[in-house]
Every structure is written in structure tokens, then in C-alpha cells.
Amino acid sequence: MADPILRMRDITKEFSGVKALDGVSITVERGEVHAICGENGAGKSTLMKVLSGVYPHGSFGGSIEFDGKEVEFRTINDSERDGIVIIHQELALSPYLSIAENIFLGNEITKRGFVDWNRTNREAAELLARVGLNENPATPVLELGVGKQQLVEIAKALSKRVKLLILDEPTAALNDDDSEHLLGLIDQLREQGITCIIISHKLKEIRRIADSVTIIRDGRTIESFRMDEPDATEDRIIRAMVGRPLDNQFPPRTPEIGEEYFRVENWTAYHPVDTERKVVDDASFYVRAGEIVGFAGLMGAGRTELAMSVFGRSYGTNISGRVFKAGKEISTRTVNEAIRNGIAYATEDRKRYGLNLIGDITVNVSAAALGKLVRLGIIDRNREYQVADDYRRQMNIKAPSVTSIVGKLSGGNQQKVVLSKWMFTGPDVLILDEPTRGIDVGAKYEIYGIINELAAQGKAVIVISSELPELIGLSDRIYTIAEGRITGEVAREDATQETLMRHMTAGREARR
Incomplete structure (x- = not known):
């Protein structure tokens, strides 16, 4: 009853x-x-x-x-x-x-x-x-x-x-x-x-x-x-x-993958406080132009630590290793250097590190590439507004105008603002850390479409995600990481949750 x-x-x-x-x-x-x-x-x-x-x-x-x-x-x-x-x-x-x-x-x-x-x-x-x-x-x-x-x-x-x-x-x-x-x-x-x-x-x-x-x-x-x-x-x-059926959780995509474009070799980083502890241990990987490469690992495996340490050494200490883009070695010792060399990193914690929640869409979109809008030492506010409005339309950000405060937007729309910010920097390599965390299925589908479009433009895209079905549905290849080491590399056609989990739990005994 x-x-x-x-x-x-x-x-x-x-x-x-x-x-x-x-x-x-x-x-x-x-x-x-x-x-x-x-x-x-x-x-x-x-x-x-x-x-x-x-x-x-x-x-x-x-x-x-x-x-x-x-x-x-x-x-x-x-x-x-x-x-x-x-x-x-x-x-x-x-x-x-x-x-x-x-x-x-x-x-x-x-x-x-x-x-x-x-x-x-x-x-x-x-x-x-x-x-x-x-x-x-x-x-x-x-x-x-x-x-x-x-x-x-x-x-x-x-x-x-x-x-x-x-x-x-x-x-x-x-x-x-x-x-x-x-x-x-x-x-x-x-x-x-x-x-x-x-x-x-x-x-x-x-x-x-x-x-x-x-x-x-x-x-x-x-x-x-x-x-x-x-x-x-x-x-x-x-x-x-x-309000509509999603026949597939992931938009259709025909990959057009080119030559190797981005490579990291023998990358090692130590914890910023416990400086004796390795958080990334001799990791090497590559991404080709037009390719979406996933990174899978359990909590604390070192996925975010690897991404942040590569992106301007924004995490870790005593970092060593080499980074190549289009066959040439580049420096990513600072965030500005990483951005200048065409690398973008969208953080997993958009509210704390990715956005100015009390700022409007305009301020957030221009934040990482403000120099593009400066003329004679002064920011061109009209151009800044226009750029933000173009991204609002292009990314389907649901807000009345670009003067809307970002903290009042839904999670999916906040994530689109984060992606807009990094796309405005004109990156060749995008590292997307948990790009759909806290986002509903409809907004996820839109984000997946944006990721596919970035790959179609020839960019090298890295996606870090805790959701194995998401990685399998999006990625052309998937690296697994455990205890700071890359423990496996799995092609799209061979990727199953069981296979990935086996590599993710391999620990230090595993070898590439």
C-alpha cells in the first residue's frame, strides 16, 4: 500500500x-x-x-x-x-x-x-x-x-x-x-x-x-x-x-589520422610535497594528427599528474623528460611556454582551476589568450565581446548573452566555456581532463561532438576519463596508467572494459 x-x-x-x-x-x-x-x-x-x-x-x-x-x-x-x-x-x-x-x-x-x-x-x-x-x-x-x-x-x-x-x-x-x-x-x-x-x-x-x-x-x-x-x-x-532518442551515446565519426604530431619521452615527475615519491615514472606516449587518444587509470594512478606536469610543469617537482611537436623538441617549462607552443590543458576541476566563476563569459573566453586582443597596449573590448559571442553561438552555450556570469551556468555550459577558452588560444594539442564530469547525457553528446570536430581539424587530442565506456566510445587508442607508469597501449578495436582494467591494475611489474 x-x-x-x-x-x-x-x-x-x-x-x-x-x-x-x-x-x-x-x-x-x-x-x-x-x-x-x-x-x-x-x-x-x-x-x-x-x-x-x-x-x-x-x-x-x-x-x-x-x-x-x-x-x-x-x-x-x-x-x-x-x-x-x-x-x-x-x-x-x-x-x-x-x-x-x-x-x-x-x-x-x-x-x-x-x-x-x-x-x-x-x-x-x-x-x-x-x-x-x-x-x-x-x-x-x-x-x-x-x-x-x-x-x-x-x-x-x-x-x-x-x-x-x-x-x-x-x-x-x-x-x-x-x-x-x-x-x-x-x-x-x-x-x-x-x-x-x-x-x-x-x-x-x-x-x-x-x-x-x-x-x-x-x-x-x-x-x-x-x-x-x-x-x-x-x-x-x-x-x-x-526530449529525443539518443540512438548512439557517441556521435558518428570517421577518423582521419595523420602522422605522429605530439610525443612525450621518458617523462618523470615527483610529488610537490613528498619529493621522494614519484607520481609519474618514465612515461612515454605519442599522439598523431587527427587522433583522439584516451588515458585510463584508477584514482591516484597519475593521469592528471602526467598531464599537468607536461603542461607548463604546473604540477610536481624535479621533472625530467622531453616533449616533441611535429618532430621538433619544444620547451614546456612554464604554462606560457606550453600555450605558445600550441598546447592546451582543460582541467578536471573547472570550478576551481578552469573558470572565473564570478566573471562573465567574455572574461573567461579571453583569459588564456588576452594578448590576441591587445592593440597599442589596450584590450579591444569590442573585439573581446565579439570573440566570446562567436564561441557562444558556435559551441551552443545556453546563455542570454556573453555578459552572463559563468558561475550561474549549468555544468555542461560551463564546460563549453572552458573549451572555448582553450580553443581561442589556437592549440594544436588539446589535453582534456575529465571533460564530461558532472554533465548530463545530452550535454555529454554535444561535448563529444566538439571533441570529434577538434580531431577532424587535425588536432592531436588527449582525453583523460574515469569512465571506461566513454574512453572506448571516443578514442582511437587508449593508454593505461598505474602507479605513475604507462602499463598498456590498446587499439580501439581491442578495447574492452575488462582489458583496460587488467592493464590499469597491473602495477609496477607491468611493462609497455
Whole structure:
């Protein structure tokens, strides 16, 4: 018998006359895991902010019924008092406080007006045991990886007697092992009667964990259905999300591969702090003109370290090795030298390192090649605006104008701004690190099309990705890396997830 814990009816929310939510309705059954799917900008996060009181009652239309009564949340504290806790994609932990301090921050356990540290640490340890995290409660959060920080956030939610836990892209930054542990924990919470709403772009993850799903598109509810229905397939979810069938996840491409264009030989780099530890160990690889080369490796294998150390030695110390372009040795000792020699690197962390989030599209697009716009020592602002607007149209960046603030764009559109910035530098070699992380399937398809077009222009393209199906679908060749060493080179026709994983876990004993 149906037992809804949450009903949101006809929710409408406007920003400056633009409807972000237009009559959205959703019902969540008690004790289930309910997935909310939709492209970036569809309204998922806005809906959850309405539910949790970030957007207070009175600032939106419609009604919310939670746990059998109509509610009017005006702050996050109001919703948390009723048992609704949201964990955002950007974790809200204080890195310099301990695990225990973070768990009870704002909800301190006191005795006679002072914090009761014995009880605080004891109860924190009990909560950590519930989420399967074997850490001392006194450990500073900054010493934990992202996967463990997620578990601290969930422990914090459990300390608040949570009834409905909302997780926004909880595995976006996690490796496969951490992701599986987190999904297993969600299974346990469901068994304990805790209802979960999960926002995710990973369709296999949704099939693994969700009991039901609601799809939102352009601020409207498209459909809701249970995942045990016979036609509850990934294709059905994709069609509902993007409004069209994606017959193939990857755009068609006929490679036109030329001669070798970019080569790195015997590249070695050491950790910037622990200077005795190699993070890249005698790596050699090459890319041909018009070729897309993938790099696969587990978390910490050295993929990003290799890319960043080659790109202007922006990571690591005591770096050695040689770089060749079109048969000639080039210097990439600084980022400026790398850019001048036609190399571009799009970081995996676009929000921290790739974009000026408080700047507009114009400022971001021109940032890496501002010298192209200078005349007589003065930046030609009209030309800067025109360049940015050309890329906005060419890349299909969904924004009213190039004066739009980048931090307010969806993840997919932010990634297009990052690519525009580097394309404006006129690169011959592009290194794209996790180019589709945190991006929905529709936006991924567009990014894949852009990558294919760059290769069709004769550029040498390197793609680093944690998603093996993505690498297999995009790449002409794939290198695998483990413990800083390149352990394998696999042709497109031989690439399977099993083959790649075998090379990725080969360790130091493997040889090229």
C-alpha cells in the first residue's frame, strides 16, 4: 500500500521573469530511493532548494506535504528540524575542524554551557561506525579523501535524526570502489527506513540503486515511474531527459589520422610535497594528427599528474623528460611556454582551476589568450565581446548573452566555456581532463561532438576519463596508467572494459 512521505504539487519558481520550475510535481514513497534525473539546468537543484527551505515559503508557488502534513519551510533549519537533510555536490565541511566537530557543527553537545568532548567523540564514533568509516573522530577533515568526506556528511545527516536524505550527484568525484561503498550505504539506509532522493547523471547508478525515478526537463515534470517496470530502461530515461532518442551515446565519426604530431619521452615527475615519491615514472606516449587518444587509470594512478606536469610543469617537482611537436623538441617549462607552443590543458576541476566563476563569459573566453586582443597596449573590448559571442553561438552555450556570469551556468555550459577558452588560444594539442564530469547525457553528446570536430581539424587530442565506456566510445587508442607508469597501449578495436582494467591494475611489474 502506497505511503508517501513527500508530495510536492505544482511547484513554480521564477527568477527575473524566467520560470526555472513550471508546475513540477513529485511524490516520494516512504523508505524508497527516488532518483531525480534531468539535464543540467532542468531545475533539479532548484526543486531541492525549494524543498529544503533555501528558497523560503512564499518565494515560489505550489505546496509541499511532508510526513503527513503541509509544511512551510522558511530556512534550512526549519526543514532539518522536520528531518530533511540535503548533501550538496560541493561538500559543506570545514577542512580544519575534526570529523566530530564537523558532524555536530551548529548542533553541539554541551554540558553546563561547555562542549562535552567525551560525549561528542563517542557519539561521532558511533555514527562513523554506522556509515562504515573507520577513522578517529579527532582526525581533521582535510586529511580525508573525497569518498570519506561524503561518509562524514552522511554521518552528520544521521546525527540530525534524518527522515529524508537528499544526495546531489553523490558519486561525481568518487572512484569505483568509493562509489560502490556509498551505494551500499544507501541500501543500508533504505533498510533502516530512511528515505533517499538521489540526483545523478549516471544511469547505471540509477538502475543499481533507485526504486523509482522522476524526470524533469526545462522546469517541467516529464514522467515518473518505478524502476521495476518492464520498460524502465536507460533509453527511456534518456528520451525523457533530452526530449529525443539518443540512438548512439557517441556521435558518428570517421577518423582521419595523420602522422605522429605530439610525443612525450621518458617523462618523470615527483610529488610537490613528498619529493621522494614519484607520481609519474618514465612515461612515454605519442599522439598523431587527427587522433583522439584516451588515458585510463584508477584514482591516484597519475593521469592528471602526467598531464599537468607536461603542461607548463604546473604540477610536481624535479621533472625530467622531453616533449616533441611535429618532430621538433619544444620547451614546456612554464604554462606560457606550453600555450605558445600550441598546447592546451582543460582541467578536471573547472570550478576551481578552469573558470572565473564570478566573471562573465567574455572574461573567461579571453583569459588564456588576452594578448590576441591587445592593440597599442589596450584590450579591444569590442573585439573581446565579439570573440566570446562567436564561441557562444558556435559551441551552443545556453546563455542570454556573453555578459552572463559563468558561475550561474549549468555544468555542461560551463564546460563549453572552458573549451572555448582553450580553443581561442589556437592549440594544436588539446589535453582534456575529465571533460564530461558532472554533465548530463545530452550535454555529454554535444561535448563529444566538439571533441570529434577538434580531431577532424587535425588536432592531436588527449582525453583523460574515469569512465571506461566513454574512453572506448571516443578514442582511437587508449593508454593505461598505474602507479605513475604507462602499463598498456590498446587499439580501439581491442578495447574492452575488462582489458583496460587488467592493464590499469597491473602495477609496477607491468611493462609497455
